[in-house]
Amino acid sequence: ADELFLISGPCVIEEESIMMKTAEKIKEVSEKLNIPTIYKSSFMKDNRSSVDYYMGPGIDEGLRILEKVKTEFGFPVLTDVHYPDQVEAAAEVCDVIQIPAYLVMQTTLAVASGKTGKAVNLKHAQFLAPENMSKPVAKIESTGNENILLTERGYAFGYNDLIVDPRSFYHMRETGYPVIFDVTHSIRKYGIPSADPNGGAKQYLKTLARAGVASGVDGLFVETHPCPSEALCDAASQLDMSELEEFLKPLIELHExxxxWR
Amino acid sequence: ADELFLISGPCVIEEESIMMKTAEKIKEVSEKLNIPTIYKSSFMKDNRSSVDYYMGPGIDEGLRILEKVKTEFGFPVLTDVHYPDQVEAAAEVCDVIQIPAYLVMQTTLAVASGKTGKAVNLKHAQFLAPENMSKPVAKIESTGNENILLTERGYAFGYNDLIVDPRSFYHMRETGYPVIFDVTHSIRKYGIPSADPNGGAKQYLKTLARAGVASGVDGLFVETHPCPSEALCDAASQLDMSELEEFLKPLIELHExxxxWR
Amino acid sequence: ADELFLISGPCVIEEESIMMKTAEKIKEVSEKLNIPTIYKSSFMKDNRSSVDYYMGPGIDEGLRILEKVKTEFGFPVLTDVHYPDQVEAAAEVCDVIQIPAYLVMQTTLAVASGKTGKAVNLKHAQFLAPENMSKPVAKIESTGNENILLTERGYAFGYNDLIVDPRSFYHMRETGYPVIFDVTHSIRKYGIPSADPNGGAKQYLKTLARAGVASGVDGLFVETHPCPSEALCDAASQLDMSELEEFLKPLIELHExxxxWR
Amino acid sequence: ADELFLISGPCVIEEESIMMKTAEKIKEVSEKLNIPTIYKSSFMKDNRSSVDYYMGPGIDEGLRILEKVKTEFGFPVLTDVHYPDQVEAAAEVCDVIQIPAYLVMQTTLAVASGKTGKAVNLKHAQFLAPENMSKPVAKIESTGNENILLTERGYAFGYNDLIVDPRSFYHMRETGYPVIFDVTHSIRKYGIPSADPNGGAKQYLKTLARAGVASGVDGLFVETHPCPSEALCDAASQLDMSELEEFLKPLIELHExxxxWR
Structure with a gap:
């Protein structure tokens, strides 16, 4: 479809009230802007910088909350998986299984995800040339599953910096599958905890989002939170949910x- | 002004008939699309990979031709300078003096260019963090000249590859001066002669141009030639002038x- | 200790005779040069570019062979793990548990590995600033295990290229743990299958190894094979085992x- | 020759007494360590970040001081040139004409330098793939001059950071000409004025120098000053001349x- 779609939600699953509050706001924006939306959140963050940081509620509690969001708001829901033994349970609740960027080359995880028959969202690894995203794509296809999404989220550029290369969208579109731009993760500054406001370069959000949309994407991935500064993960990079509507408006027009001219 | 403007012309000054033919076509497109246009060409290419490659007609013959284009077609004209002793002569004919990317940190050249009082176009060096473009800007300002333009043309990304970072447009806009995107140089593949079709990645032209325009620019820089494959420089990256109009149309709409939403 | 040590063996576990033949040769070199040696091979390669490529014999058969090498040749043995449920079995046989570079930020895998009490070798991820290797180090330490090794293997430099930054050795040494240089993986050219000779830039092996050793390392990691061109993985980058001795000699002298002068 | 040689001196020519004091110390170290030495300093720094920073004494006064150093201490002397009209005068005094990194692709400057018949030291540009250093080399050769040196000084790695790639030494050696490692410029942090101690990462000096020497070089380029913190340029990166001897000792041994094993 030619319509821009949205993947949004808090980075990690926090307490239920926060998750429902965010879902409610996203629902409102989604209907107001008439933008099809998938609700996203992680039951587990397995690559945080410290064992002392919040890792999420775990798979059982996490999926319970995602299911509740799905039932109450009617969103399709997305979560990411980290180990093959999480895939089946995630697929029972979720409409989209996401492979995290660092894990996108792990064959066992990709194949297990493909076999669920659910849509699989492959995050573009920070270390992988964009044309090589055809490799994990083929692993999913090998399971007979052609319900695939690809998501850009920045590439390693020197140390502790990510760059968004418009050519990456070009290459990912070449696969023939929908391409998404995860703009909030693209502004993370590694080496600075995400609880520190300097851990995200929010001043670039608008420019990057516009560049990505004009490069040719089908969907946008924007992590949102009722109060980012208190978020339990990626506090520095998530968008305040109150800004979501205004953030999306120019992007919808650019997408049109x-x-x-595609 | 809110209108997108264009800088266009062949990379290097070739024989007069080719220069006039290109000017005629650019004039036609410029009027049809109602896009203000500056005619650009170099009297000297001082950084070619080999002494055996065409370096241009030299300053006297080059400026003679630019003056003729200016007179016959009414374009403002732009050329680049390489050594301080070329600046005064260039400024007698040209409306815009351009400092090449590699030379943008050369103080003497910048100051001499600023002193002409003409507009100075600073190309963003492939080795300079975009926020550091404020340094050559200040050198021009030190001469009392605030007629400054900044032009993105890709940054060193590994070896022999250039990347266009949307954040670069953000930083250059912060200077307060008009920002231009030189899209045809951004697709050059160094290490491959520009006479070899593989010396330019034309497949990226549309995607990059759209990303750049949506990032927020005031002007576009597009080298054009009546027959790029026979061009005496940058054959692999110049746009065929017959494609210019169609190339610009979506960009004008994205710019609007x-x-x-600026 | 001040002595340079060696980690060596074929990339992936192939048929038993090849593994024993390589072990025999490594043993010979190790004794001749008086260089303490750990035998290395993978029972599973989970990040190959295609599901059609050889992934290894699996954990049971793989560990059986490693145990045989250990018994027959007296080497400590090392293997890498990919999922937490593999860790315990690997630790029963192996002296060193290795976390692959892409997986070095996965908390669950790191903690499970640390808990075995075995030495844990953390590969430096291609996307991680070297000073951030302190993060996975702390995860291992959180289990009470301070038997940690760090291994450099190149950082993402543009697309499909790895660069070995001498500063990486500096930062990894700052952790206080032994630092190793995996030189054979540092010459891989991603995007080219490792079965293609162009998939590895062997011309750089000597230069890189010497630079790494002089930068200050404690150990070298060199994948070797009786006939690299027929190796089932990383054919383009493994060193022919017949060249191992000559390869190591200058490195031992540089290390001294x-x-x-440390 | 198999002996390591040294290029050393203050970054920019300051007042005569400082230049003589540095020369005296370098002479002492050079004789003590028996290391052939070329005295280096710039009469002009044409790429400083601000017109307000010290640019040097100019060509006449600068060459007068270099000539005095040459006469009093017997050193060959080296200076860099920026514009073709400086070359002839520089060649009258200097034994080595140096082309700055940013200017290494400027044909007119290279050819003018080659034509002097003096040795020409080509700095490896921060934006040029190392194998492409063959291009400026060929420009010098085109003048009949085969007295060429190549000097590594770091490559653009993300923004405001330089990386020293051991493979660069490999490629520059392939030209057949002597290869030098400029270690003090390799630690500059662009975007931070060199008067700020954070403008240079001195903690890396030893590691980088050792890596470079082991990679295979013929000479070292080390900027030294009697009191770096008061130096008029590159205060953050120059080595205190009192540390020069100890800095060189391990490098001479590694070089041997x-x-x-070359």
Whole structure:
């Protein structure tokens, strides 16, 4: 479809009330802007910098909350998986299984995810040339599953910096599958905890999002939170949910022009 | 102004008939699309990979031709300078003096260019963090000249590859001066002669141009030639002038949306 | 200790005769050069570019062979793990548990590995600033295990290229744990299958190894094979085992000078 | 020759007494360590970040001081040139004409330098793939001059950071000309004024120098000053001349091992 779609939600699953509050706001924006939306959150963050940081509620509690969001708001839901033994349970609740960027080359995880028959969202690894995203794509296809999404989220550029290369969208589109731009993770500054406001370069959000949309994407991935500064993960990079609507408006218009000239 | 403007012309000054033919076509497109245009060409290419490659006609013959284009077609004209002793002569004919990317940190050249009082176009060096473009800007300002333009053309990304970082447009806009995107140089593949079709990655032209325009620019820089494969420099990256109009159309529309939401 | 040590063996566990043949040769070199040696091979390669490529014999058969090498040749043995449920079995046989570079930020895997009490070798991820290797180090330490090794293997430099930054050795040494240089993986050219000779830049092996050793390392990691061109993984980058001795000699001498001036 | 040689001196020519004091110390170290030495300093720094920073004494006064150093201490002397009209005068005094890194692709400057018949030291540009240093080399050769040196000084790695790639030494050696490692410029942090101690990462000096020497070089380039913190340029990166001797000792030993196994 030519319509821009949205993947949004808090980075990690926090307490239920926060998750429902965010879902409610996203629902409102989604209907107001008429933008199809998938609700996203992680039951586990397995690559945090410290064992002392919040890792999420775990798979059981996490999936319970995602299911509740799905039932109450009617969103399709997305979560990421880290180990093959999590895949089946995640697929019982979720409409989209996501492979985290660092794990996108892990064959066992990809194949297990593909076999669920659910849509699989492959995050573009920070270390992988964009044209090589065809490799994990083929692993999913090998399971007979062609319900695949690809998501850009920045590439390693020197140390502790990510760069968003417009050519990456070009290459991912070449696979023929929908391409998504995860703009909030693209502004993370590694080496600075995400609880520190300097851990995210929010001043770039608008510019990056516009560049990505005009490059040619089908969907946007924007982590949102009722109060980012208190978020339990990626506090520095999530968008305040109150800004979501205004953030999306110009992007929807740019997308319309881009699609017209595709 | 909110209108997108264009800098266009062949990379290097070739024989007069080719220069006039290109000017005629650019004039036609410029009027058809109602896009203000500056005619660009170099009298000297001082950084070619080999002494055996064409370096241009030299300053006297080059400026003679630029003056003729200016007179016959009414374009403002732009050329680049390489050594301080070329600046005064260039400024007698040209409306814009351009400092090449590799030379943008050369103080003497910058100051001499600023002193002409003409507009100075600073190309963003492939080795300079975009926020550091404030340094050559200040050198021009030190001469009392605030007629400054900044042009992105890709940053060193590994070896023999250039990357266009949307954040670069953000930083250059912070200077307060007009920002331009030189899209045809951004697709050059160093290490491959520009006479070899593999010396330019034309497949990226559309994607990069759209990303750049949506990032927020005021002007576009597109080298064009009547027959790029026979061009005496940058054959692999120049746009065929017959494609210029179609190339610009979506960019003008994207620019309108971007300006609306600026 | 001030002595340079060696980690060596074929990339992936192939048929038993090849593994024993390689062990025999490594044993010979190790004794001749008086260089303490750990035998290395993978029972599983979980990040190959295609599901059609050889992934290894699996954990049971793989560990059986490693145990045989250990018994027959008296080497300590090392293997890598990919999922937490593999860790315990690997630790029953192996002296060193290795976390692959892409997985070095996965908390669950790191903690499970640390808990075995075995030495844990952390590969430096291609996307991680070297000073951030302190993060996975702390995860291992959180289990009470301070038997940690760190291994450099190149950082993402543009697309499909790895760069070996001498500063990486500096930062990893700052952790206080032994630092190793995996030189054969540092010459891999991603995007080219390792079965293709162009998939590895062997011309750089000597230069890189010497630079790494002089930068200050405690050990070298060199994948070797009786016939690299027929190896089932990383054919393009493994060293022919017949060249191992000559390869190591200058490195041992450079190491002696480096240690003297440490 | 198999002996390591040294290029050393203050970054920019300051007042005469400082230049003589540095020369005296370098002479002492050079004789003590028996290391052939070229005295280096710049009469002009044309790429400083601000017009307000010290640019040097100019060509006449600068060359007068270099000539005095040459006469009094018997050193060959080296200076860099920025514009073709400086070359002839520089060549009258200097034994080595140096092309700055940013200017290494400027044909007119290279050809003018080659034509002097003096040795020409080509700095490896921060934006040029090392194998492409063959291009400026060929420009010098085109003048009949084969007295060429190549000097590594770090490559653009993300923004405001330089990386020293051991493979660069490999490629520059392939030209057949002597290769030098400029270690003090390799630790500059662009975007931070060199008057700020954070403008140079001195903690890396030893590691980088050792890596470079073991990679295979013929000479070292080390900027020294009697009191770096008061130096008029590159205060953050120059080595205190009192540390020069100890800095060189391990490098000479590493070089001996490297040459033995070349």
């Amino acid at each position: 022009v881009e699609v017209k | 949306v971007e300006v609306k | 000078v480096e240690v003297k | 091992v490297e040459v033995k």
